[in-house]
């Protein structure tokens with residue numbers, strides 16, 4: 004069939020693959036190829052590239068444009084798709100015989116460097132992607148680019164691939180010298196690879212091993228554990244990108260990145276270290292992300308720089324009892340070479356920078372980090388712990404990059420010095436939740452129904468930001484659509500739903516779970532619960548057949564689906580693990596409640612204050628939580644991991660909520676349930692009170708402020724799980740603080756629900772500081788119940804967009820207390836300025852609006868000015884780092900003339916010129932309140948400063964105008980400084 008016809012017939016399928024991933028990368032890679040093969044001209048490309056249009060419009064126009072160019076062009080488009088699409092997506096399409104680009108003979112060889120940039124574009128994008136920063140530095144050094152050009156290329160909203168394209172376009176426009184400099188840079192960074200002794204590049208042995216390793220890695224990463232027994236969906240079918248951010252060090256905000264940046268230059272904190280740390284809470288998708296990375300490497304789609312990738316699971320390494328050398332570790336745990344391993348290992352030693360190790364779940368490694376036994380020699384045998392820690396410290400196999408995943412609180416602080424960069428996985432954004440659910444259900448009608456139901460329950464929707472909960476909800480869509488769907492509020496609710504779902508799937512004819520545990524399920528739950536708890540207390544997550552038998556777990560129990568086979572663990576004996584560690588915590592919690600701990604002492608000890616009862620045990624949750632009657636388990640608790648025990652305790656709180664009493668009462672006497680509930684209530688109240696007592700007395704003149712620790716957030720989450728209003732009220736009744744600081748506490752939408760549930764009961768207004776978290780629009784919505792008691796809300800760097808502001812201001816406008824908001828570094832655009840304007844009009848006691856580093860232009864400033872005109876209370880207005888420009892400043896300055904309270908105004912870095920300065924001069928002339936005006940990093944010339952100086956002659960309130968970084972020569976600065984001391988350059 005002709006290529007034109009293939010294109011025509013598969014239009015729907017092609018549009019789907021080009022648009023459905025939600026990122027523009029596939030389309031842009033196709034465009035790169037078509038540009039390089041002369042199918043598209045530069046003008047065509049400019050029209051089609053996604054930032055200029057929506058993704059789907061671009062894709063449609065591409066198909067139309069190529070169809071109009073004839074058969075050869077259509078064939079080349081199919082060839083480009085063949086190169087770009089992952090295997091699974093190609094499987095459903097017919098791309099004809101024309102795989103690849105035009106025959107080499109038809110391609111004129113480029114005669115200039117600029118032409119090479121053009122014809123090698125796809126390849127150059129890939130090569131430049133991991134080293135944009137270095138390329139820019141080299142080009143600035145050679146004088147080919149300015150630092151201003153670098154800022155343009157490195158716009159944070161662009162992915163590294165997009166930055167690479169921007170770089171190529173920019174260099175192309177600068178002429179032949181710049182193009183040559185860029186090609187020289189690319190050549191320099193590509194080192195030749197030598198095989199030991201022979202000196203040849205890429206010998207057959209290496210390629211053969213690489214092929215074997217790739218296929219073994221691909222096989223291991225093709226399916227997700229959670230889908231093991233419940234369907235046939237592969238990782239390709241379900242993978243949905245989570246929110247990934249990289250730390251920039253110090254106080255700087257985290258910055259969003261893509262999968263391919265995990266090993267790129269961006270966010271490097273220590274370039275001499277080799278460990279990339281990937282942090283995320285339980286269920287945030289760390290294992291899945293690593294699996295995706297493995298799969299893409301195995302398919303040669305990403306991480307091209309790494310010839311060999313060795314994936315390790317720390318839970319499996321924990322079980323390795325033999326002493327090994329690093330060579331044995333690589334080959335026996337990952338993939339054994341078919342030929343002599345020696346030259347291969349030598350190659351690895353010679354080229355550490357081309358080898359990548361990944362360690363999933365360092366928090367699940369049984370032993371804590373110690374520096375006692377360092378191994379430096381790759382041939383030396385040692386315990387797996389010694390090898391692992393030596394590898395992470397870089398004393399063994401220095402230069403090999405490592406990606407390590409862990410939960411934040413479980414990462415050993417003493418390993419921090421070895422971190423090259425730190426990446427945090429923050430779960431799904433609201434759009435990704437929708438995208439994930441669409442991938443789960445092929446029936447669009449059903450998906451819409453599920454989504455509708457989910458969106459109508461905001462508490463549940465906020466839980467779905469945690470991918471593992473999103474997975475549960477997708478599995479239990481029938482329950483969600485049924486009568487119980489609207490009651491789902493907490494973690495525990497969702498886990499009870501999946502428990503019910505799995506049990507009834509296995510035993511459909513038994514009693515519905517809601518009528519109690521008597522329907523024969525109690526035994527299964529107790530046996531799995533005992534095993535789960537035993538595992539948590541000994542940091543054990545993989546269980547052998549023998550262990551299952553020891554705990555009485557039967558084949559039928561296994562068949563319920565909560566335990567899955569751990570295939571690659573050992574060939575000799577079967578091994579099992581829980582579907583997910585949170586599931587293990589849930590079963591352990593069920594056992595703590597339903598097991599034989601009749602006096603509730605295990606429950607009490609979970610929440611027992613540090614140092615009480617058992618002084619030898621460290622933290623709040625390092626307490627034993629198993630019945631004392633089990634002598635076998637005594638002494639193991641010090642190995643237990645605090646984060647997992649905290650998750651378990653959260654479930655214990657939830658299960659003891661009155662809402663679930665009916666479910667438990669048939670398997671546990673009411674008196675025992677009541678006693679345990681009392682223990683939890685007491686433990687939580689004491690925990691919170693202890694926290695409040697630890698607040699230092701305020702220094703005279705300062706507000707009484709509490710900096711919450713992560714433990715505080717956990718206690719609040721437990722109270723939320725109990726869903727007991729009276730208890731929530733009691734717990735904060737005595738809290739008297741003016742400022743509650745929860746910065747960098749991993750607060751997402753789920754935590755916001757819990758905070759609002761409790762804090763709404765505060766008796767006096769508080770400033771709530773949630774800077775540097777991941778609140779997002781959904782989190783803002785969850786916070787609404789407690790905004791009434793907030794006089795200030797600090798939400799710097801929280802991924803908030805216009806929609807979140809709409810919801811917030813709609814409510815806040817009615818709350819007398821609410822006076823200050825800080826939203827520095829979010830995703831706000833002009834669209835939310837009218838909401839702030841309404842807020843300002845309605846609230847004549849509003850004091851501070853700080854909107855720095857967002858995407859506000861003159862249009863937004865004009866909208867805001869409408870509100871400012873009618874407000875007479877605002878004292879602080881911060882618009883640092885937007886794009887207000889002269890027009891916007893003119894509107895603001897005019898509006899502010901009617902305000903007699905404004906003390907502080909920041910317009911730093913807003914493209915303000917002399918016209919803006921002139922408008923501000925008018926404001927200065929009329930204002931008797933303004934004290935500080937920040938105008939640094941703008942483009943004000945001498946003319947603008949003259950306006951300001953003239954205005955200052957009649958103004959006595961202004962104390963300083965900050966003007967560093969404007970369009971003035973050093974001589975002008977010197978002269979102007981003398982004219983009025985209040986000008987600061």
Ligand code: ADP
Nearest residue numbers: 229242243285286287288289290291470471474
């Ligand atoms: P973690 O390692 O952080 O505890 P996992 O990666 O094991 O979390 O995720 C738990 C489950 O959540 C997965 O088995 C999968 O069902 C779902 N999940 C997590 N991340 C993703 C993702 N990016 N795309 C699709 N599903 C995901």
